[in-house]
Amino acid sequence: MFLQKRRQEQGKQLPFWELANQLAAEARKLLKYHRSLGVQVVIGGTRLPQEQRSMQANPCQILVATPGRLKDHLENTPGFSTRIRGVKVLVLDEADRLLDMGFRRDIEKIITFIPKDRQTLLFSATVSEEIHQISHLAMRKDYDFINAVQEGDEETHAQVNQTYMVAPLGLHLPILYDVLKKHVAEDAEYKVIVFCTTAMVTRLVAEVLSQLKLNIREIHSRKTQSARTKVSDEFRKSKGLILVSSDVSARGVDYPDVTLVMQVGLPADREQYIHRLGRTGRKGKEGQGILLLAPWEMHFLSTVNDLSISEAATPSVDSSIQAAVKDAVRRVEMKSKESAYQAWLGYYNSHKATNRDKARLVMLAEEFSQSIGLAVPPAIPKQILRKMGLSNVPGLRSS
Structure with a gap:
């Protein structure tokens, strides 16, 4: 069983359906020549009865689940709690974030349903005291700890050319349009992610850029799950696209060949800035990251001054760009x-x-x-x- 997580986006649900779907897709590839073994995904945002029918009709030896939905099935799906007693392997992925987002009790409850005689794998980016506590609960006393990050290893963000720009809020949309327009002109195989502060700001920015005739897709927690899956798959496979996103795409999502990550507004924290930046410069490739701040947001720079981020000259946006953006904003509902x-x-x-x-x-x-x-x-x-x-x-x- 793979156990994945859900998060919160400024008080709204931010499902990690994308990571769960990626895990399931990779598992299906590995099982290509093992037709008798099946993979099922159960995640929030889909209909419970539909998942119940799917698990009854198809083989399920590997289950990918978010904590809340797994708990739903344990409590509401007839026979599910009995079937889960046959689990041989439990994987807790990104355990630090599971705990950060308050899923400790869910994990503890889920563990009570599965047999003690099993193999358990726990993955975490950080090793806090709480991680040690959940390790003692979920794993055997003689578990092995493996540090996969060796001293001196280069982190992803070290391969990204990081710059920041500072300008009044009134110039953020014109500057964003100007930067994107130039990037598109310079790289025929461009693939850009623009991160915004919230889902509704993401929607607005996407609508403005669409009015400006850029090739835009948008993804955030207010979109239906089917819409998010469709956009995510298209962006992963395509080039020549700009994805305007909330933090639904900030962590763990694998989009190959992203040429530019642009962050507009104040990131939630240093960690979020780094995770967003990590969507580019992957697998040894170079990438570019631009952070656009208002003058009163410059305090954030003190939290990332060790990451080789340098100031870029703020573009002198000409009057035609400003007029085009103003007209595009006017046409948004x-x-x-x-x-x-x-x-x-x-x-x-x-x-x-x-x-x-x-x-x-x-x-x-x-x-x-x-x-x-x-x-x-x-x-x-x-x-x-x-x-x-x-x-x-x-x-x-x-x-």
């Missing part, structure tokens, strides 16, 4: 802009660097609203403001 504003406010309100001074946060949010063509920041439902802890904050309109 008002609902998309309002949703992006609300999501942007929620994201930066959750960031330690910007959530302490609410008056300043409101001022920055107004700057963002103007950058996406909203002269007046839209009203936000009172319930949402309460959840954000922003009720009765001067400058914010409620509905």
Whole structure:
């Protein structure tokens, strides 16, 4: 059994369906000449009855699962808990992230359903005290620890040419368009990922760039799972595409031959910056990474100053580019802009660097609203403001 995870994206579900599907695809390749052995995937976002029928109708010797959905089957699928008692191998993949996202209790419960006489493999990028604790729970006392990262090994980001640009929010979309346009012109086999702060900001940026006639695909947690799978598969196999993404594509996803990763806005933390960057410069190939920040986001650079990141000259975007972007923004639906504003406010309100001074946060949010063509920041439902802890904050309109 392979056990994979789900994550949260700024309070919204961020399924790791992509990693689970990749694991299952690789397992099926290995079983090409072993037709009697079957692989099944059970992940959140799909219909439980459909998975139940599939497991009943097809052989299942290897099961790839997210914790929540595996628990669903253990509790709601007749006979499943009995069948799982026959498990011979348990794999806990990316165990550190499973624990970070609060799945310890789920793991503990799942382990109670499977036999003690089994082989267990646990993989983790970091080895914290909690990892040691879950290792003692899931594995035998005499387990072997193998460090796969030897001293002196070059990390992926060392092969990526990293630069950053600093510009006011009002210039972020024009600069993004200018950089992408030049990159497309210089490399016929371009393959670009643009990372945005939230799902709704991702949708807005994708719509603007599509209006500008770039070859855009978008992927984020608000898309249906079938849509995300389709886009992910297309981007993996194709060239000449720009994928505008939330952090659903930031970690562990293997997209070959990505030529540029561009991050727009403040990354959640240093780790997230590195994971995003790691989508390019893979398997010994060179890559390029650009981080675009507002002047008040420059504090983030102190967390990555050991990664050979250097400042790039901010493009002097000419008036024709600015006019084209302004027209593209004007043609985007008002609902998309309002949703992006609300999501942007929620994201930066959750960031330690910007959530302490609410008056300043409101001022920055107004700057963002103007950058996406909203002269007046839209009203936000009172319930949402309460959840954000922003009720009765001067400058914010409620509905």
